Amino acid sequence: MRLTKTLLASLILAPSLAYSSVTIDVPSGIQLLTVNGKDAGYSNFGFDSKDNIVLDNGVNQLVFRISKIVMETGSDKTKFKSQPLVATFDAKDKDISISVPNIKTLQQGMEFNSKPTFELVSDSKALVGVKKDQLGLTFSLTADMAQEVKDYNQTNAVASLSHYSQSNTKTVDIQLDDDVYQSLKRSFKSASYEERKKFLTWAISNLEE
Known part of the structure; x- marks a missing residue:
């Protein structure tokens, strides 16, 4: 009898457990730098990627950058890494994807850094209430992103x-x-x-x- 009750309780709770978090889909070419102020385990060379991450419901903050191979001049290719971007948002029980422009050339990348645009998308619509910003750092191999984000979060910057x-x-x-x-x-x-x-x-x- 006790086993039956346990199974019944599990079946009742299963749907709520399945939708009690926020899942972030991270597309190819996007590199997570920090998640809620913590180092996301990124590579300074920008060749790592994550398919998705699961976060608790509520307020979350992602810091990421575009990191991909682009055309430089002629047939030459180079690695483009954008300035770090910040997205702070409040969401519950959603699947969210990061949407950025499809940058193909170094020139497009430079233009993106000058005027960055991106969206957090859920159910084919831009998530409402997302605060967006750019850290505007000169990225280096020794940059401590967790510390940079900590300092940023103590300011009155928009995100x-x-x-x-x-x-x-x-x-x-x-x-x-x-x-x-x-x-x-x-x-x-x-x-x-x-x-x-x-x-x-x-x-x-x-x-x-």
Whole structure:
């Protein structure tokens, strides 16, 4: 009997366990540098790659770069590594992929570094609320990316964790204000004519408080 109950509980919990995390699909040519401030085990030469990573639901931060072979001049090829890019986002139970332009030449890579664009995509749509930035470092073989990201996150930069937390707090405050308005609106509509008159008289007399 106990075994039957255990199996039943496992079957009930299985769907929720399967969708209790965020999966990041990392396409070829993208190199993860840090994940939530921790070194992702990247190669300084840029030839490593990961198919996907699984993160907890909630706020996460990825720092990555484009790292691929591109055409330089004529038939010559070279390794292009973009400036590190930052994506900070809040997601729950989603499969997300990193989408970047298809850079084929060194010139395109240089233009990308000047004006980088990328998306985090889920269900064929850009994920809403992603904060994006570029670290703008001169990447070197000795760069300590975990330390660089730690320093970045202590600033007020757009995709820093400190700035993201402040932005979310403001969003919550605005949402609470809207909830109060909607509650008052519902109460006013359900009140009688006399009750509405009394409320309006009181509201106008206390408008400046």
